[in-house]
Amino acid sequence: MPPSAGSTVPFNLSEVSIVATAVVAVVDVVIRVVALVVVPRDRRPSSAMAWLLLIFFVPSLGVIAFLLIGSPKLPRHRREKQQDMNRLIEEAVASPEMAERSPRSWPSWVEGVAALNHRLGALPLLPGNDAHIVARYEDQVPALAAAVDRAQRYVHVEFYIFSCDDATRPFFTAMEKAVARGVVVRVLFDHVGTLRYPGYRQTLAELDRIGVDWRLMLPVQPLKGRYQRPDLRNHRKLVVVDGVEAFVGSLNLIDRTYNKRAAVKRGLLWEDLLVQLRGMVVLEVDALFVTDWYSETDEVLREDPATAAGDLDEGDLDCQVVPSGPGFEGENNLKFFNALVYGAQRRLSITSPYFVPDESLLVAVTTAAERGVEVELFVGEIGDQVLVFHAQRSYYERLLRAGVRIWLYPAPYILHAKHLSVDEEIAVVGSSNLDIRSFELDLELTLLVLGRSFARELRDVEDGYRAQCTELTLEAWSQRGFWRRAVDDLARLTSAVQ
Numbered sequence: 001m002p003p004s005a006g007s008t009v010p011f012n013l014s015e016v017s018i019v020a021t022a023v024v025a026v027v028d029v030v031i032r033v034v035a036l037v038v039v040p041r042d043r044r045p046s047s048a049m050a051w052l053l054l055i056f057f058v059p060s061l062g063v064i065a066f067l068l069i070g071s072p073k074l075p076r077h078r079r080e081k082q083q084d085m086n087r088l089i090e091e092a093v094a095s096p097e098m099a100e101r102s103p104r105s106w107p108s109w110v111e112g113v114a115a116l117n118h119r120l121g122a123l124p125l126l127p128g129n130d131a132h133i134v135a136r137y138e139d140q141v142p143a144l145a146a147a148v149d150r151a152q153r154y155v156h157v158e159f160y161i162f163s164c165d166d167a168t169r170p171f172f173t174a175m176e177k178a179v180a181r182g183v184v185v186r187v188l189f190d191h192v193g194t195l196r197y198p199g200y201r202q203t204l205a206e207l208d209r210i211g212v213d214w215r216l217m218l219p220v221q222p223l224k225g226r227y228q229r230p231d232l233r234n235h236r237k238l239v240v241v242d243g244v245e246a247f248v249g250s251l252n253l254i255d256r257t258y259n260k261r262a263a264v265k266r267g268l269l270w271e272d273l274l275v276q277l278r279g280m281v282v283l284e285v286d287a288l289f290v291t292d293w294y295s296e297t298d299e300v301l302r303e304d305p306a307t308a309a310g311d312l313d314e315g316d317l318d319c320q321v322v323p324s325g326p327g328f329e330g331e332n333n334l335k336f337f338n339a340l341v342y343g344a345q346r347r348l349s350i351t352s353p354y355f356v357p358d359e360s361l362l363v364a365v366t367t368a369a370e371r372g373v374e375v376e377l378f379v380g381e382i383g384d385q386v387l388v389f390h391a392q393r394s395y396y397e398r399l400l401r402a403g404v405r406i407w408l409y410p411a412p413y414i415l416h417a418k419h420l421s422v423d424e425e426i427a428v429v430g431s432s433n434l435d436i437r438s439f440e441l442d443l444e445l446t447l448l449v450l451g452r453s454f455a456r457e458l459r460d461v462e463d464g465y466r467a468q469c470t471e472l473t474l475e476a477w478s479q480r481g482f483w484r485r486a487v488d489d490l491a492r493l494t495s496a497v498q
Helices: 013-038 045-057 059-069 076-093 108-121 137-149 169-180 191-195 200-210 261-266 281-297 332-343 359-370 386-393 396-402 436-441 452-468 474-478 482-497
Strands: 126-134 154-159 184-190 213-217 238-241 245-249 269-271 274-279 317-324 347-351 374-380 405-409 413-415 419-422 426-430 442-450 470-472
Touching: 013 045, 013 059, 045 059, 076 281, 108 317, 108 332, 108 442, 126 137, 126 281, 126 452, 137 169, 137 238, 137 245, 137 269, 137 274, 154 169, 154 281, 169 184, 169 200, 184 191, 184 281, 191 200, 213 281, 238 281, 245 281, 245 426, 274 281, 274 317, 281 317, 281 442, 317 332, 332 359, 332 419, 332 426, 332 436, 332 442, 347 359, 347 452, 359 374, 359 396, 374 413, 374 452, 386 482, 396 405, 396 474, 405 452, 419 452, 426 452, 436 442
Parallel strands: 154 184, 184 213, 269 413, 347 374, 374 405
Antiparallel strands: 126 274, 126 317, 154 238, 238 245, 245 274, 317 442, 347 419, 405 470, 419 426, 426 442
């Protein structure tokens, strides 16, 4: 009989449980179906499969992670700014002064690589440059400080990690003196990249005291209305002085222990490479700074170099800056590296702290070795990124079986330099690692240098590495234990979503 007035309906837990279970089941099915449609879109199969496995096995964690870091692109307004700057750069390159300057004739495949880079990154191959390597850390910060001391009009500074400590103090002193004599000093540094290291607030305070104009790159500050995928970072390293002198490479502006307590305790030291540039290519390095400054400030800098373009001839090297990152439609640096590896005729030397290639680059490197090119890879005996280090090790056996020689740079050094040399006249240096993070998630600067003099300098660096390294053999590597192999293989599975 129906309940009387004022009485309560009995609470049926079993009915509620059935309804809740049904709702959860429907939501679970919807999540999986939506994931199957959304996740694979414009994504390489290995990456899509990794995300789908995470979402299918741990739906709540997988969905949250995908929403936070699933998009490999910067926000639309930042990509539009990149396109705006590309158009401005193309207009500048098309000017009569630039159009009448052309690099020397190179083999067709090399010219094809330069044309590819120009199409993807808007910057052409330019003649009349001089480049020299600063190989020792003890010389690198003093070289940067000396260049700032020469500045008469402006200094542009951009680093992934930027810290004021005892080792970098000379550079901060040089900036302070430059500001005092009326030089405009602008500084960009990656927010997350720098925030993770000791002395962040002291560095900001010192910049304010000196009076430089500084900005955070890709800030993750949701309470201030500034947010994008937190692991999309600006990994570039550059300094430009008056538009006539520049530095690029792998060096972050921080003590070579990275001021990490554990690193200091273990005696670890980072080994980097810095390249000093003069000539027309300096304008291309500056164009990247101007682009990144515009992205963070909405201000388009129109600093003219201190010298007329016609007076910027400094040497006999042809150079080209290759920008890449999530602000571009394609993976500029990956396509560039693949083209170089396939073009190698006699010798290919690769130095990378994080060698975690996608399948296309892995096939290119192993194919080069199998067709008779002398291929060697310099990597660290130890690493500073645990997952990446073990993922990298999972590729060694395939490389060794193809004929690639692997050289292990000894502890306590962390080999952090990033460069390639191809045959006798082609060299590449910059900030880009050979891993999926650098191909998809990080803004990078890579420099192509054509000419025997610079290639010989880079070969000398590689010869120095080789003299200190231990060669890894297939026989020795095959004897590693089951658990070490398992850890390496498991770490490799994470590389698609790193």
